[in-house]
Every structure is written in structure tokens, then in C-alpha cells.
Amino acid sequence: MGTVLNTSVSVVSPVFIGRHDEMASLEAMLGQVQAGKPTFALVGGEAGVGKTRLVTEFSARAAGAGFLVLTGQCVEFGAEGLPLAPLVDALRALSRSLPPEALAGVLGPAGPGLARLLPELAPAVGAAHEAGGAGGLAGGDMQKAQLLEMVLGLLTRLSVTQPVLFGIEDLHWADQSTLDLTAFLVRSLREARVLVLATYRSDELQRRHPLRPLLAGWDRMRSAEHIELRRFDQDEVSAQLAAILDSAPAPEVAEAVFDRSGGNAYLVEELAVAPRGGGNLLGLPPLLKDVLLSRMDALSADARLLLRAASACFGRTVPDRLLAEVAGIGDSEFFAGLREVVDNHLLLVDPQGHSYAFRHALTRDAVYEDMLPGERVRLHAAYGEALARDATLAGDGVAAVPSALAHHWYAALDLPRALPSVIDAASCAMASYAPAEALGHLERAQRIWPRVADAHQRTGLDEAEVSRLAAEAAYQCGALDRSKSLLASALAALPASFDPARRALLLERYAVTQRDAGWPAGAVATLREAQALLPEGQASRAHAVVLATLASALTRSSELEESVLVARRAVAVADAAGAADVEADATITLGVAISYLGPAEAGIGPLHSGVALALELGIPATAVRGYINLSDVLELLGRHREAARTAAEGLELAARAGLSRALGAYLIGNQAESLLRLGEWAEADELTARAMRTLPEGVFGATLQELRAELYALRGQYDAAAHELRDARRAIGATSELQYIQPMRYVDALIGLGQGDLGAAREAVAAGLAGAPLSWEARYAWPLLWAGLRVAADEATRFRDRLEPVPADLMRRCADLAAAADQLVAPAAPWLAFRALVAAEQARAAGAAGTQAWRAAVVAWQDTEEPHLLAYALLRLAEAHSQAGDREQAAQAVQRAYEIADRLGAAPLAEEAAALARRARLSLEPAMDTAAGAGAAAAQPPPPDELARFGLTEREREVLTQLATGRSNREIGRVLFISTKTASVHVSNILAKLGVRGRVEAATVAHRLGVYGPAAPARPG
């Protein structure tokens, strides 16, 4: 078929008019992006005002500045049309701009997934597949979250070699998936050199338009730039006219055009050419629509027919063969008409030469809306017939044929033919990661269904199946409630006598929504009902699926024994039924249940084999789930190194499969937790910081922030710790899950202890333990119990230091905490070590902590790979030795505590160790620069009347202050200008008044009561 070329003068101004400020701010963003700061810009404005022109002009400048420009266009009918159209456009532009080798490289692991959106990519993906070997993983269980991540990864990789401008035109028409993608990119691009530039029509946003809430959110973001394009003023309109007409317009013409167009660039163009067609500018009709349509009046009947036919096409452009088919006129009339509309600048020829688009959507809308309803219906039916007969008529748009058919048959009011196409379109949308659009199609199918008598024959489905498909789409959109009610209607649509396996599987899906909505007990009940439907003793896939989900729901509701039994059966049934994927999943659940039921080691085997099976089957989501649980159980067993390694392995897989954000975030949390325990703090810090930069929402982020808070607290950065905790709490919201509540309370307690606020620490522990059953979540309760006893011991010691009786309720609290600890299981070395620590603190609280209890704690922590609490136990051991007068042992222990704390960067512990060494006159290698420690402590003024109670004289206080730094009588004398003898008399009096036996003890009491000696002069260097 021939091509019509545009030969006449343009109606478009070749000169770019005005927009200096807008262009300047956009160009400033180029610099920003080049410097590594991803940027998001929005250009809004009424239809025809000049958004596209501005962006086109700017894109050329960006390309000149070395940017890779990828632009995509949202199409009207987005919601029922081809999902993710702008992404597909951008991918197409990319595939055409890079040689296959380079393309394969940047697509990387995202290749197979993205090739599903744009089959053109497939050859390059083949190459990547051979090179990278990750292709097989992007199998059937790919989901929207993965797509988002793949696009992010792709942009990030692209931007390494070249900054990228990703343009998204006409966001007001975007489908939900495109909106999700845009919002996701805006949120997640953190370090890539990418500029996302979106346009939208501000006059199209009716009150409930889905773009509105996004815009409101973006406007609150500091990093988003929002440009609102205004209309041209009179001078600008004159300049535009002059450029179009190639000569300055007469003043009255310029004024009339300004008047009629209101400064809208598109109307200026239309008005500028109207008189050329012989019309009289001043006699033009008053309505915008009529201005646009008036240009049709001069056309031949064939040309008008072509325009009307083109206005009903699906998507932005219509291939010439398809248009000819639909118009149904002879070749010569067709080409003559086409030439006419192109010469009149109504349709434009696509650069490829075989399809046509309206010069502007405004005209298209005017033409479409001007038709009589019957004519529209006829045209849509003609499109439907043509495409149904020969899909290749769609040219480039062949992938969109199911969506196009769904659209045309529906608009043609041909419901019987619309129904199967709508369902086809839904399954295409599911396959291209657009569950929201799939849901839209399926809901339409549900509405049409009752009006199509032979719906079942036409679709091969029944109503319940359509509801089930819709429920699946809703589930993948995260709309749990919607999914649940769709499943309820699917169940209602099944006659009671009907195929019990089908009913059971529907109930299983229903239970999954219950489980995920945080109601595992409800899920268990539903699954029992499903189980009852299936014939006993028969192994089927349905059986296996129901049992596997039941096992997982039982674990979630802490019915572990039952869960183990059910998971075992699920594995056996899945095996017998040949449902290997279900077998992998159930094996993992079995491992989890066994581990938490105990002994935890026994679960490791099943977890390993579940992961291995999932890997073999190429179902990455299941394998990643296995890695998460495996690393968690290893951590529970105190096998931190293995746990960290396993989590890292899982992360690698998750990244290849595009799952790093959703499931991968758990793995990062697990890995960071293990690293923290291992004392690899710098690594834990880096890992969590990196993840926080690119990640995640809600509970995913909160887990990481909680770990960061603990890390800060252990390093003595209490404000930063409190800050992270605040953010974590905000992200989590109300929760009753101990795995979140208890670790956060523990960090609260560490902060209280570190800041000397024992009351706050005590309350944090109480809040963390309140109402918590002492179950398998023991791992979170142990640290809290220890912190509680440590607080109590500190409080009791303070009473003794002040020579006051220890209140009975304090001793009672100690006993309660110790009794709770007795109830807790200690499944591995770290928990046994906590037990030893708890016993030693209890003894300290009773004023009876000898060296033995602390030595036992030291030995227990030596059995673990956790250095931090080993250092703590060593410090207390040193203190006990020093109290017992064993200087040598004290020196050894304090030295070890100090070394470990120093290596970890545990500043509070290191300072404690140094202070102990100082006042007990123990040597420390290398000698610590104590200025920092003493300075930090002195920042909180010592409570002045703490010493008043002992009736010390002014002079005695001075001596005690010196004593507290570990000075000898001779040194004290020298500093205070008194004789050694006098100093010694003062010291004896002080010991008597403080009720202590020796000078080290006096120094310790003074230290605990907040008396700090003058800081030692900082060592040079």
C-alpha cells in the first residue's frame, strides 16, 4: 500500500516561542541529574497549551547534553486499553537506539520479563540468557512488584553510562499500572542519573481522577518540580502567528486570533490556517469544538469519512490498511481522501510511513464526539470485524489486538462478541504485570455476563471462574478485601452439588486472603471446611494445596504441633499427586513449624530440601521464601555466620528474579541482624543504610530501622537511635506482633540505660513484656528480660551506695523477671548465655554478685559468636574481681572487655571499661584517651546533693573527686597542695562516711553516683 507524504506548508510554528523561565528550570535539572541526583518534574497545563512542544524542545536539548531520551505516551482509553503503554514505547525506543549486544547488557536479568511486554526484545534477551543464565527464573510467577523492580534496575543500569530522560506524556490518561510505575520510580530512584518528566492536562482532572492524590503527594515532595504552563500573552501569540504565516500578521488579525484563542497555542494554529482555506477569521464560530470542526467543512465527503473512521481507532495511530478496511472505500478514493486530510494538517503521517494519527487529540475528540451514536457503533463494529478477521491489520499494534477487540466490540454494543475479547484482554493484562487493568476487564465481563445468553459456550468459562480470575487479579493488586468478596461471590455461584475439588480450591484462596489480612484463625477454619470437601485418602493436587495452606495458617496462629502434622501430610500428598511446586512450598512450611516447635535444628533439613526443590523447579518466589525462613532459623540457633551467608544467597536469587524489594527486604533484615550479632557492625550499618536508600515501605523499612536503632544505641548515639525508632514506629503503625514490639522496646531500654534514665528503661521493659505470651518468640523476650534485670540491679546498687535499704517491690520485680526467664526456652547457645547473664544480674541486684556468676556468663558468651555481650560480661567480671581485690584478674578481664568494645565501636562499653581501669588503677593497653569518655559523662552534670547525704566536708569532696580518677594519696596531695599524710586522713574519713572498705570501692560508688574526676589531659597526637 502506498504512502501519503505531507508536502504542504506547516501550520506549526517552526520557531519555539517564549517559555524562557520554564526552559531554564528544566535545564537546571539536567545539571542536577548529571551530578547524580535523580529528579522528577511535572508539566501541567490545559489541552493544547504547549506541554508536548515544551517537552519536545527540551528533550532535544537534553539529547544534546548527552542524555538518552526515552519517551512514552499514555493513550486515551488507558483503563481499558493496552496497559503500560508508555513503558512499552520507551522500551521500543531503547531497543531501536542500542545495538543488540549493548541492549542485552543493560536488560540483564530483566530481559525475559520485559520481553513479555515488548516481543521485539526477545532476540537480545536470548543473548543475555546465554550470557547470564538467569533467564529461566523469570518464569510464570512473575508479578507486578517484580516488573517495577525490573524497570528500576534497567534505568539504573542505563544511567551508569549515560544520564537518562524518561518522559511520560499525558499522565491524565494513564492506566493504573502506569500510575503505579510512575509513583514507584519517583519514590525509588535514589542514586541513578535519571530525570523522569511527566506531562498531564490539568483541565482533565475531575474530582475523583486517580492522578489527583498522586499530584497532591508529589507536591509535598521537595525533590519534585512542578511547572504549570500558562497561555501565551498577546505578544507571544503575535510571534507565533508570524512564525506560522512567515510574515507579521496585520494587527487586527493578531488581535482577533489572540481574542479567539485566549492564548492557547493549539487554537492559535487552527485559527491561523482557517482563513487560508478561504474562511473569514472574524466570522468563525464561537465554540472551541466548532472552530476545530470548521476545518472539516471544506473537505470532500471521502476525506471526512476517513477522519471519522480514524477518530474511532484504538490507540493513538491507525495503520493505513486497517483504516482502509474500516472506511470501506476504494483505493483511489482512499488515497485522495488521505492526501486531503494530511495536506490540511488534520492527520499526520507516522515516521514509519504506514500509519496515521490526528495532529492533535483535541481535534480527534471533536470529530469523534460530533458523530451520531449509530455511526460510532457502526465504525467500532467495522474495526472489530476487520481485526477479528486479520490481526495483522493492526501492524505494530498486534500485541494490543485483544485489548482493541475488547474495546471495539464493547463500544459497538456487541456484547456477545465483547465478552470473550474482554476476557482475552484480561489475561493479556495479567501476563503483562497489569493486574489492575485485568481486574477492570474482568469486572466488565461480570457485568456483561448476564446479558449474553450463550456466555458459557463463547468463553469456555462459567461465572464462578470469571469471579475467581477477578479475585486473583485483585489479590495481585493487593486489594485483599475486594479479592475476598469476589471469592465469596464465586463460591455463591457454584451450585452446592458441584465439583467439590473446585469449591475446596476456592475456599483455599479465600483462606489465603484471611491469612494475609492478619486473621490466621479464620483461615484455619475455612481450610478445615475445604478439607472436609475432599475425599479422605485420595491424593490430588487440590488436596495438597489445601493442606499446604492449612499448615502455613496453623503456623501463623501458633498451633505448631498441628502445623507439623498437617505439613507432613501436605508433603506426602503433593508428592503422590505429582504436584512438585506444592511439595516445595509445604516442605518449607514443615521446616518452619518444626524449628519453632523445637528442637530447632530438626527444621533445617526440610528447609534445605524445600529450597533445593524450588530452585530445581525454577520457582524463585518459593525458593526465596525458603531462604528467608532458613536464615531466620539459623539465626535462632545462634549460627549467625551461616544465617548471614544464607540470607545473602537468597538476596542474590531475589535480585535476579526481581524480588529484592518485596521478599528481599526480609532477607536484608535477616542478614543485617546476623551481622549485628556477629559484631560486624560496619557491614550491618552499610547494608541497612543502602537498603533504606532504595527500599521500602511499611514494615519492610521498619525492620531495618529497628536494627539501625539498636546499632546506634550500642554505639552510644542515643539521639540517632531514638530518631530511627520513632520512624520505625510510624511505619509499622499499630501492631500486636512481638517480633516488632519487643526488639523496639529493647532498644528503648538500651537508650534509657545508656542515658542513665533508669525509670525510662524500666518502663520500656515493662511495656515490652506486657501481655506477651512466653512462646516460641523467646528470642525477642530474652534480651528484654536481661535488660529488665540489669536495670533492677543498677537501681538496687544505687540504694546500697546511698546506704539506703533496697525497697521490697524492687526485689519482687527481680524475682518476677527471673521467674519469667525460668519459663523461657533457650534453644541455642545465645539464649543459654542470656540465661547466665540473667542469673548474674539477679545476683548483682541482691548485692551478692561474686566473680562466679559473671565468670559463668563470660563462659556462656564465649560459646556464642556474639562479642558484644561477651564484652559486657567481662566488664562486670572485672568489676567483681576488683571488688574482691584480685587486681591481676581484674586487669585481664577489663583489658579483654576494652579490646572487644573498642574493636566493635561500642563506645559506652569501652568508656565504662576505661573508667573502671582508671579508678581501680589498672593498666589498659593501649592506654585509652579518656578525655572523650570523661567529657561525654561530664556533659550531664553530676547530681550535687548525691554527696550531701554522706556529710562530706568541702575538702573531703575535693579529695573524693580526685580519688574517683584513681589517684594515689601522694598524687592527691600534690594536686590539692596538701601533704600525703593529710590526704590519707581525708581518705580514711571518706571511706568511713561512705560505708565502704577500700578506696577502689569508694571511687566506684562515687562514679556510680555521678561524681567524675577532672578529665585526664588528652594525649598529644
Ligand SMILES: Nc1ncnc2c1ncn2[C@@H]1O[C@H](COP(=O)(O)OP(=O)(O)OP(=O)(O)O)[C@@H](O)[C@H]1O
Ligand atoms: N512554545 C511554543 N512555540 C511554538 N509553538 C508551540 C509552542 N507551544 C505549543 N505550540 C504549538 O501548539 C500546538 C499545541 O501544543 P502541544 O501539542 O504542545 O499542546 P499540549 O499542551 O501538549 O496539548 P495536549 O494536552 O492536547 O497534549 C502544537 O502544534 C505546538 O507545536
Ligand SMILES: [Mg+2]
Ligand atoms: Mg501533548
